[in-house]
Amino acid sequence: MERLPKRQRHQELSRLLEENPFLTDRELTRLLKVSIQTIRLDRLELAIPELRERLKLMAERSHDSVRSLPLHEVIGDIVDLQLDKSGISLFEMNEEHVFSRSGIARGHHVFAQANSLAVAVINDEIALTASADIRFVRPVKLGEKCIAKAYVRSSGGQKAKVEVFTYVGEEMVFQGNFVIYRSAAESKT
Amino acid sequence: MERLPKRQRHQELSRLLEENPFLTDRELTRLLKVSIQTIRLDRLELAIPELRERLKLMAERSHDSVRSLPLHEVIGDIVDLQLDKSGISLFEMNEEHVFSRSGIARGHHVFAQANSLAVAVINDEIALTASADIRFVRPVKLGEKCIAKAYVRSSGGQKAKVEVFTYVGEEMVFQGNFVIYRSAAESKT
DNA sequence: CTCTTTTTGGTACCTGGTAATAAAGGCTAC
DNA sequence: GTAGCCTTTATTACCAGGTACCAAAAAGAG
Numbered sequence: 001m002e003r004l005p006k007r008q009r010h011q012e013l014s015r016l017l018e019e020n021p022f023l024t025d026r027e028l029t030r031l032l033k034v035s036i037q038t039i040r041l042d043r044l045e046l047a048i049p050e051l052r053e054r055l056k057l058m059a060e061r062s063h064d065s066v067r068s069l070p071l072h073e074v075i076g077d078i079v080d081l082q083l084d085k086s087g088i089s090l091f092e093m094n095e096e097h098v099f100s101r102s103g104i105a106r107g108h109h110v111f112a113q114a115n116s117l118a119v120a121v122i123n124d125e126i127a128l129t130a131s132a133d134i135r136f137v138r139p140v141k142l143g144e145k146c147i148a149k150a151y152v153r154s155s156g157g158q159k160a161k162v163e164v165f166t167y168v169g170e171e172m173v174f175q176g177n178f179v180i181y182r183s184a185a186e187s188k189t
Numbered sequence: 190m191e192r193l194p195k196r197q198r199h200q201e202l203s204r205l206l207e208e209n210p211f212l213t214d215r216e217l218t219r220l221l222k223v224s225i226q227t228i229r230l231d232r233l234e235l236a237i238p239e240l241r242e243r244l245k246l247m248a249e250r251s252h253d254s255v256r257s258l259p260l261h262e263v264i265g266d267i268v269d270l271q272l273d274k275s276g277i278s279l280f281e282m283n284e285e286h287v288f289s290r291s292g293i294a295r296g297h298h299v300f301a302q303a304n305s306l307a308v309a310v311i312n313d314e315i316a317l318t319a320s321a322d323i324r325f326v327r328p329v330k331l332g333e334k335c336i337a338k339a340y341v342r343s344s345g346g347q348k349a350k351v352e353v354f355t356y357v358g359e360e361m362v363f364q365g366n367f368v369i370y371r372s373a374a375e376s377k378t
Numbered sequence: 379c380t381c382t383t384t385t386t387g388g389t390a391c392c393t394g395g396t397a398a399t400a401a402a403g404g405c406t407a408c
Numbered sequence: 409g410t411a412g413c414c415t416t417t418a419t420t421a422c423c424a425g426g427t428a429c430c431a432a433a434a435a436g437a438g
Contacts, residue, residue: 005384006383024424037385038384040426041384052241058247058248059211106308111297111300111301115300128325130325132321134321136317136318136319195416224416224417227416241425
Protein backbone atom coordinates (compact mmCIF):
# COMPACT_ATOMS: atom_id res chain seq x y z
CA MET A 1 0.00 0.00 0.00
CA GLU A 2 1.37 3.36 -0.94
CA ARG A 3 1.81 5.69 1.97
CA LEU A 4 0.48 8.57 -0.03
CA PRO A 5 -3.16 7.67 -0.64
CA LYS A 6 -3.96 7.66 3.06
CA ARG A 7 -2.37 10.99 3.79
CA GLN A 8 -3.84 12.48 0.69
CA ARG A 9 -7.22 11.19 1.76
CA HIS A 10 -6.72 12.67 5.21
CA GLN A 11 -5.89 16.03 3.70
CA GLU A 12 -8.83 15.77 1.39
CA LEU A 13 -11.09 14.77 4.26
CA SER A 14 -9.97 17.72 6.36
CA ARG A 15 -10.40 20.05 3.45
CA LEU A 16 -13.88 18.79 2.65
CA LEU A 17 -15.04 19.14 6.23
CA GLU A 18 -13.48 22.53 6.65
CA GLU A 19 -15.31 23.62 3.57
CA ASN A 20 -18.56 21.97 4.50
CA PRO A 21 -18.82 20.75 8.08
CA PHE A 22 -22.35 19.49 7.39
CA LEU A 23 -21.22 16.34 5.59
CA THR A 24 -22.18 12.97 7.08
CA ASP A 25 -19.83 10.01 7.00
CA ARG A 26 -22.07 8.43 4.38
CA GLU A 27 -21.71 11.44 2.09
CA LEU A 28 -17.97 11.33 2.61
CA THR A 29 -17.80 7.72 1.45
CA ARG A 30 -19.24 8.91 -1.84
CA LEU A 31 -16.75 11.77 -2.14
CA LEU A 32 -13.68 9.78 -1.15
CA LYS A 33 -14.71 6.39 -2.49
CA VAL A 34 -13.78 4.40 0.56
CA SER A 35 -15.91 2.50 3.04
CA ILE A 36 -17.67 4.19 5.91
CA GLN A 37 -15.39 2.42 8.38
CA THR A 38 -12.38 4.00 6.75
CA ILE A 39 -13.98 7.40 7.03
CA ARG A 40 -14.55 6.79 10.72
CA LEU A 41 -11.02 5.57 11.31
CA ASP A 42 -9.77 8.65 9.48
CA ARG A 43 -11.91 10.99 11.56
CA LEU A 44 -10.62 9.22 14.64
CA GLU A 45 -7.02 9.67 13.56
CA LEU A 46 -7.58 13.29 12.67
CA ALA A 47 -9.58 13.91 15.85
CA ILE A 48 -12.54 15.22 13.90
CA PRO A 49 -15.75 14.80 15.86
CA GLU A 50 -18.91 13.35 14.38
CA LEU A 51 -21.41 15.47 12.49
CA ARG A 52 -23.68 16.05 15.46
CA GLU A 53 -20.81 17.13 17.65
CA ARG A 54 -19.57 19.49 14.94
CA LEU A 55 -22.98 21.08 14.63
CA LYS A 56 -23.29 21.32 18.38
CA LEU A 57 -19.92 23.07 18.60
CA MET A 58 -20.93 25.53 15.91
CA ALA A 59 -24.25 26.16 17.60
CA GLU A 60 -22.56 26.69 20.95
CA ARG A 61 -20.09 29.16 19.54
CA SER A 62 -22.79 31.17 17.85
CA HIS A 63 -25.02 30.99 20.91
CA ASP A 64 -22.58 31.84 23.66
CA SER A 65 -21.50 35.16 22.16
CA VAL A 66 -19.54 35.38 25.36
CA ARG A 67 -15.97 34.16 25.31
CA SER A 68 -13.38 36.03 23.34
CA LEU A 69 -15.30 36.06 20.09
CA PRO A 70 -18.20 38.35 19.34
CA LEU A 71 -18.80 36.40 16.19
CA HIS A 72 -20.19 39.22 14.13
CA GLU A 73 -16.96 41.15 14.25
CA VAL A 74 -14.76 38.25 13.34
CA ILE A 75 -13.53 38.08 9.78
CA GLY A 76 -13.93 34.55 8.49
CA ASP A 77 -15.86 31.60 9.64
CA ILE A 78 -14.31 29.84 12.58
CA VAL A 79 -14.90 26.14 12.13
CA ASP A 80 -12.61 24.74 14.77
CA LEU A 81 -11.29 26.26 17.91
CA GLN A 82 -9.19 24.80 20.67
CA LEU A 83 -8.58 27.68 23.00
CA ASP A 84 -4.93 28.37 23.70
CA LYS A 85 -3.98 25.67 21.24
CA SER A 86 -5.16 26.06 17.69
CA GLY A 87 -7.95 27.19 15.45
CA ILE A 88 -9.17 27.10 11.89
CA SER A 89 -11.19 29.66 9.98
CA LEU A 90 -12.53 29.89 6.47
CA PHE A 91 -12.96 32.99 4.37
CA GLU A 92 -13.88 33.31 0.75
CA MET A 93 -12.67 36.24 -1.29
CA ASN A 94 -15.40 37.88 -3.28
CA GLU A 95 -15.83 41.08 -5.23
CA GLU A 96 -15.70 43.47 -2.32
CA HIS A 97 -12.36 42.11 -1.14
CA VAL A 98 -10.35 42.33 -4.33
CA PHE A 99 -8.83 45.03 -6.50
CA SER A 100 -11.36 45.34 -9.29
CA ARG A 101 -8.56 45.75 -11.78
CA SER A 102 -6.62 42.61 -11.08
CA GLY A 103 -9.04 40.44 -9.12
CA ILE A 104 -6.37 40.07 -6.45
CA ALA A 105 -7.38 40.33 -2.83
CA ARG A 106 -6.34 43.37 -0.86
CA GLY A 107 -3.78 42.34 1.70
CA HIS A 108 -5.69 43.62 4.68
CA HIS A 109 -8.50 41.15 4.14
CA VAL A 110 -6.11 38.26 4.26
CA PHE A 111 -4.54 39.87 7.29
CA ALA A 112 -7.93 40.44 8.90
CA GLN A 113 -8.81 36.77 8.74
CA ALA A 114 -5.49 35.77 10.26
CA ASN A 115 -5.66 38.49 12.90
CA SER A 116 -9.22 37.62 13.89
CA LEU A 117 -8.27 34.00 14.29
CA ALA A 118 -5.11 34.77 16.23
CA VAL A 119 -7.17 36.85 18.67
CA ALA A 120 -10.03 34.35 18.87
CA VAL A 121 -7.78 31.46 19.72
CA ILE A 122 -6.52 33.20 22.83
CA ASN A 123 -8.63 32.17 25.78
CA ASP A 124 -8.85 35.45 27.61
CA GLU A 125 -11.26 38.23 28.42
CA ILE A 126 -9.28 40.74 26.46
CA ALA A 127 -6.83 39.84 23.73
CA LEU A 128 -5.15 42.46 21.56
CA THR A 129 -2.64 42.27 18.77
CA ALA A 130 0.64 43.76 19.95
CA SER A 131 2.72 43.17 16.87
CA ALA A 132 2.91 41.00 13.84
CA ASP A 133 5.37 39.90 11.26
CA ILE A 134 3.59 38.84 8.13
CA ARG A 135 4.35 37.58 4.68
CA PHE A 136 2.06 37.38 1.69
CA VAL A 137 3.39 34.30 -0.07
CA ARG A 138 1.31 34.53 -3.18
CA PRO A 139 -1.66 36.69 -4.19
CA VAL A 140 -5.14 35.43 -3.35
CA LYS A 141 -7.60 35.73 -6.18
CA LEU A 142 -11.29 36.37 -6.47
CA GLY A 143 -13.37 33.38 -5.43
CA GLU A 144 -10.58 31.56 -3.64
CA LYS A 145 -11.33 30.05 -0.26
CA CYS A 146 -8.77 30.81 2.37
CA ILE A 147 -8.19 28.33 5.16
CA ALA A 148 -6.34 29.93 8.03
CA LYS A 149 -4.76 27.74 10.67
CA ALA A 150 -3.52 29.23 13.88
CA TYR A 151 -1.22 27.60 16.38
CA VAL A 152 -0.46 29.05 19.77
CA ARG A 153 3.29 28.67 20.16
CA SER A 154 3.72 30.09 23.62
CA SER A 155 1.14 31.51 25.93
CA GLY A 156 2.90 32.06 29.24
CA GLY A 157 2.56 35.47 30.84
CA GLN A 158 1.00 38.47 29.22
CA LYS A 159 2.12 37.79 25.70
CA ALA A 160 1.11 34.87 23.55
CA LYS A 161 2.78 34.00 20.31
CA VAL A 162 0.45 32.76 17.62
CA GLU A 163 1.53 31.51 14.25
CA VAL A 164 -1.01 31.63 11.45
CA PHE A 165 -0.79 29.96 8.06
CA THR A 166 -3.34 30.64 5.39
CA TYR A 167 -3.88 28.20 2.58
CA VAL A 168 -5.83 28.07 -0.63
CA GLY A 169 -6.21 24.34 -1.16
CA GLU A 170 -2.78 22.89 -0.52
CA GLU A 171 -1.00 26.11 -1.27
CA MET A 172 0.20 28.46 1.41
CA VAL A 173 -0.66 32.05 0.57
CA PHE A 174 0.07 33.84 3.80
CA GLN A 175 2.07 33.34 6.93
CA GLY A 176 2.19 35.48 10.00
CA ASN A 177 3.66 35.57 13.48
CA PHE A 178 1.45 37.43 15.89
CA VAL A 179 2.21 38.58 19.37
CA ILE A 180 -1.04 38.90 21.31
CA TYR A 181 -1.42 40.74 24.58
CA ARG A 182 -3.78 39.07 26.98
CA SER A 183 -5.44 40.43 30.07
CA ALA A 184 -3.31 37.96 32.03
CA ALA A 185 -6.03 36.72 34.36
CA GLU A 186 -6.90 33.20 33.26
CA SER A 187 -3.77 31.53 31.99
CA LYS A 188 -3.61 28.01 33.26
CA THR A 189 -3.63 25.58 30.33
CA MET B 190 -58.00 18.72 34.13
CA GLU B 191 -57.51 22.46 34.27
CA ARG B 192 -57.26 24.15 30.92
CA LEU B 193 -54.67 26.55 32.22
CA PRO B 194 -51.77 24.25 33.06
CA LYS B 195 -51.41 23.32 29.43
CA ARG B 196 -51.10 26.87 28.18
CA GLN B 197 -48.87 27.80 31.05
CA ARG B 198 -46.72 24.82 30.27
CA HIS B 199 -46.52 25.88 26.64
CA GLN B 200 -45.35 29.32 27.66
CA GLU B 201 -42.87 27.85 30.06
CA LEU B 202 -41.62 25.45 27.42
CA SER B 203 -41.10 28.24 24.90
CA ARG B 204 -39.32 30.33 27.48
CA LEU B 205 -37.03 27.51 28.54
CA LEU B 206 -36.02 26.69 25.00
CA GLU B 207 -35.48 30.28 24.07
CA GLU B 208 -33.21 30.62 27.04
CA ASN B 209 -31.39 27.37 26.40
CA PRO B 210 -32.04 25.73 23.06
CA PHE B 211 -29.72 22.87 24.02
CA LEU B 212 -32.29 21.12 26.22
CA THR B 213 -33.35 17.61 25.26
CA ASP B 214 -36.90 16.43 25.69
CA ARG B 215 -35.74 14.28 28.57
CA GLU B 216 -34.33 17.28 30.38
CA LEU B 217 -37.55 19.12 29.78
CA THR B 218 -39.57 16.36 31.44
CA ARG B 219 -37.55 17.05 34.58
CA LEU B 220 -38.13 20.78 34.38
CA LEU B 221 -41.83 20.64 33.56
CA LYS B 222 -42.69 17.44 35.43
CA VAL B 223 -44.67 15.85 32.65
CA SER B 224 -43.97 12.80 30.55
CA ILE B 225 -41.75 12.89 27.53
CA GLN B 226 -44.74 12.31 25.27
CA THR B 227 -46.36 15.44 26.57
CA ILE B 228 -43.23 17.41 25.82
CA ARG B 229 -43.29 16.06 22.29
CA LEU B 230 -46.93 16.85 21.78
CA ASP B 231 -46.25 20.33 23.10
CA ARG B 232 -43.33 20.86 20.75
CA LEU B 233 -45.51 19.63 17.94
CA GLU B 234 -48.25 22.10 18.80
CA LEU B 235 -45.79 24.94 19.15
CA ALA B 236 -43.93 23.92 16.00
CA ILE B 237 -40.63 23.71 17.83
CA PRO B 238 -38.24 21.37 16.03
CA GLU B 239 -36.28 18.70 17.83
CA LEU B 240 -32.94 19.39 19.49
CA ARG B 241 -30.83 18.25 16.58
CA GLU B 242 -32.77 20.37 14.13
CA ARG B 243 -32.44 23.36 16.42
CA LEU B 244 -28.67 22.91 16.62
CA LYS B 245 -28.45 22.43 12.88
CA LEU B 246 -30.36 25.66 12.26
CA MET B 247 -28.11 27.57 14.63
CA ALA B 248 -25.02 26.08 13.00
CA GLU B 249 -26.28 26.98 9.54
CA ARG B 250 -27.04 30.51 10.56
CA SER B 251 -23.63 31.03 12.08
CA HIS B 252 -22.06 29.39 9.06
CA ASP B 253 -23.31 31.56 6.27
CA SER B 254 -23.78 34.84 8.08
CA VAL B 255 -20.36 36.08 9.08
CA ARG B 256 -18.66 36.23 5.72
CA SER B 257 -19.40 39.86 4.94
CA LEU B 258 -18.16 42.88 6.78
CA PRO B 259 -17.76 46.57 6.15
CA LEU B 260 -14.32 46.43 4.64
CA HIS B 261 -14.60 48.22 1.34
CA GLU B 262 -12.11 49.29 -1.22
CA VAL B 263 -9.83 51.73 0.52
CA ILE B 264 -9.89 52.03 4.29
CA GLY B 265 -9.56 55.63 5.39
CA ASP B 266 -9.81 58.93 3.56
CA ILE B 267 -6.69 59.81 1.69
CA VAL B 268 -6.14 63.52 2.18
CA ASP B 269 -2.72 63.91 0.72
CA LEU B 270 -0.82 61.82 -1.77
CA GLN B 271 2.54 62.32 -3.40
CA LEU B 272 3.05 59.26 -5.51
CA ASP B 273 6.17 57.27 -4.71
CA LYS B 274 6.93 59.71 -1.95
CA SER B 275 4.37 59.98 0.83
CA GLY B 276 0.70 60.04 1.74
CA ILE B 277 -1.70 60.78 4.57
CA SER B 278 -5.06 59.22 5.38
CA LEU B 279 -7.67 59.68 8.06
CA PHE B 280 -9.87 57.06 9.63
CA GLU B 281 -12.20 57.23 12.58
CA MET B 282 -12.90 54.19 14.74
CA ASN B 283 -16.54 53.65 15.44
CA GLU B 284 -18.69 50.89 16.89
CA GLU B 285 -18.21 48.37 14.13
CA HIS B 286 -14.44 48.54 14.39
CA VAL B 287 -14.02 47.90 18.08
CA PHE B 288 -14.45 45.01 20.47
CA SER B 289 -17.80 45.74 22.02
CA ARG B 290 -16.51 44.58 25.35
CA SER B 291 -13.52 46.83 25.69
CA GLY B 292 -14.12 49.55 23.11
CA ILE B 293 -10.66 48.86 21.71
CA ALA B 294 -10.20 48.74 17.97
CA ARG B 295 -9.55 45.41 16.34
CA GLY B 296 -6.02 45.33 15.01
CA HIS B 297 -6.97 44.57 11.47
CA HIS B 298 -8.79 47.85 11.04
CA VAL B 299 -5.74 49.81 12.07
CA PHE B 300 -3.71 47.61 9.78
CA ALA B 301 -6.18 48.05 6.95
CA GLN B 302 -5.82 51.81 7.00
CA ALA B 303 -2.03 51.58 6.92
CA ASN B 304 -2.04 48.88 4.26
CA SER B 305 -4.45 50.78 2.04
CA LEU B 306 -2.28 53.85 2.25
CA ALA B 307 0.95 51.95 1.64
CA VAL B 308 -0.53 50.48 -1.52
CA ALA B 309 -2.09 53.73 -2.66
CA VAL B 310 1.13 55.65 -2.38
CA ILE B 311 2.85 53.37 -4.88
CA ASN B 312 2.46 54.73 -8.37
CA ASP B 313 1.86 51.60 -10.35
CA GLU B 314 -0.81 49.69 -12.19
CA ILE B 315 -0.68 46.88 -9.74
CA ALA B 316 0.73 47.11 -6.25
CA LEU B 317 0.48 44.28 -3.75
CA THR B 318 1.62 43.89 -0.20
CA ALA B 319 4.40 41.32 -0.11
CA SER B 320 5.19 41.41 3.57
CA ALA B 321 4.90 43.64 6.57
CA ASP B 322 6.37 44.07 9.97
CA ILE B 323 3.96 45.87 12.21
CA ARG B 324 3.68 47.04 15.76
CA PHE B 325 0.62 48.18 17.65
CA VAL B 326 2.11 50.77 19.96
CA ARG B 327 -0.97 51.46 22.02
CA PRO B 328 -4.62 50.43 21.67
CA VAL B 329 -6.90 52.70 19.64
CA LYS B 330 -10.22 53.37 21.28
CA LEU B 331 -13.73 53.98 20.07
CA GLY B 332 -14.15 57.41 18.50
CA GLU B 333 -10.47 58.13 18.04
CA LYS B 334 -9.34 59.58 14.72
CA CYS B 335 -6.33 57.88 13.24
CA ILE B 336 -3.94 59.79 11.05
CA ALA B 337 -1.73 57.50 9.01
CA LYS B 338 1.40 58.84 7.35
CA ALA B 339 3.23 56.82 4.78
CA TYR B 340 6.74 57.40 3.48
CA VAL B 341 8.26 55.55 0.56
CA ARG B 342 11.77 54.62 1.64
CA SER B 343 13.00 52.89 -1.48
CA SER B 344 11.25 52.21 -4.71
CA GLY B 345 13.87 50.81 -7.06
CA GLY B 346 13.04 47.58 -8.86
CA GLN B 347 10.02 45.46 -8.17
CA LYS B 348 9.85 46.01 -4.46
CA ALA B 349 9.12 49.24 -2.70
CA LYS B 350 9.59 49.79 1.00
CA VAL B 351 6.97 51.92 2.66
CA GLU B 352 6.97 53.00 6.27
CA VAL B 353 3.67 53.93 7.85
CA PHE B 354 3.08 55.68 11.18
CA THR B 355 -0.39 56.06 12.59
CA TYR B 356 -1.17 58.71 15.15
CA VAL B 357 -4.07 59.70 17.36
CA GLY B 358 -3.34 63.36 17.96
CA GLU B 359 0.36 63.57 18.76
CA GLU B 360 0.53 60.02 19.95
CA MET B 361 1.84 57.23 17.77
CA VAL B 362 -0.42 54.19 17.98
CA PHE B 363 0.89 52.04 15.17
CA GLN B 364 3.99 51.66 13.08
CA GLY B 365 4.61 49.35 10.16
CA ASN B 366 7.19 48.55 7.54
CA PHE B 367 5.62 47.34 4.33
CA VAL B 368 7.22 45.72 1.35
CA ILE B 369 5.08 46.34 -1.70
CA TYR B 370 5.39 44.48 -4.96
CA ARG B 371 4.82 46.61 -8.01
CA SER B 372 3.84 45.33 -11.42
CA ALA B 373 7.03 46.65 -13.05
CA ALA B 374 8.89 49.90 -13.39
CA GLU B 375 6.60 52.89 -12.96
CA SER B 376 7.29 54.13 -16.46
CA LYS B 377 6.05 50.94 -18.02
CA THR B 378 2.54 50.38 -19.49
C1' DC C 379 6.37 -15.60 0.49
C1' DT C 380 5.50 -14.05 5.00
C1' DC C 381 4.40 -9.87 8.10
C1' DT C 382 2.24 -5.70 8.95
C1' DT C 383 -0.73 -2.09 7.80
C1' DT C 384 -4.93 -0.67 5.74
C1' DT C 385 -9.42 -1.39 4.46
C1' DT C 386 -13.76 -3.59 4.60
C1' DG C 387 -17.70 -5.90 6.66
C1' DG C 388 -20.63 -6.95 10.32
C1' DT C 389 -22.80 -6.79 14.84
C1' DA C 390 -24.31 -4.67 19.14
C1' DC C 391 -25.38 -0.51 21.30
C1' DC C 392 -26.43 4.67 22.14
C1' DT C 393 -28.97 9.18 21.71
C1' DG C 394 -32.65 11.85 20.54
C1' DG C 395 -35.75 11.76 18.25
C1' DT C 396 -40.61 10.39 14.88
C1' DA C 397 -44.93 7.86 14.29
C1' DA C 398 -48.70 5.16 15.57
C1' DT C 399 -51.57 3.04 18.68
C1' DA C 400 -53.54 2.04 23.03
C1' DA C 401 -54.77 3.02 27.60
C1' DA C 402 -55.63 5.78 31.68
C1' DG C 403 -57.09 10.27 34.05
C1' DG C 404 -60.10 14.03 34.53
C1' DC C 405 -63.96 16.92 33.47
C1' DT C 406 -68.37 18.01 31.58
C1' DA C 407 -73.12 17.01 29.88
C1' DC C 408 -77.12 14.60 30.19
C1' DG D 409 -74.14 7.30 37.22
C1' DT D 410 -71.90 6.99 32.73
C1' DA D 411 -70.99 8.34 28.13
C1' DG D 412 -68.22 11.49 25.48
C1' DC D 413 -64.22 14.10 24.98
C1' DC D 414 -59.72 16.04 25.64
C1' DT D 415 -55.32 15.47 27.75
C1' DT D 416 -51.75 12.83 29.36
C1' DT D 417 -49.09 8.68 29.72
C1' DA D 418 -47.31 4.29 28.12
C1' DT D 419 -45.66 1.04 24.69
C1' DT D 420 -43.72 -0.38 20.64
C1' DA D 421 -41.47 0.00 16.18
C1' DC D 422 -38.46 2.63 13.53
C1' DC D 423 -34.69 6.01 11.92
C1' DA D 424 -30.19 8.70 11.45
C1' DG D 425 -25.79 9.05 12.60
C1' DG D 426 -23.07 7.77 14.93
C1' DT D 427 -19.50 4.63 18.79
C1' DA D 428 -17.10 0.37 19.97
C1' DC D 429 -15.37 -3.76 18.84
C1' DC D 430 -14.16 -8.03 16.24
C1' DA D 431 -12.75 -10.59 12.28
C1' DA D 432 -11.29 -11.15 7.79
C1' DA D 433 -9.82 -9.67 3.31
C1' DA D 434 -6.63 -6.80 0.55
C1' DA D 435 -2.44 -4.49 -0.29
C1' DG D 436 2.12 -3.30 0.45
C1' DA D 437 6.81 -3.73 2.40
C1' DG D 438 10.63 -6.68 3.67
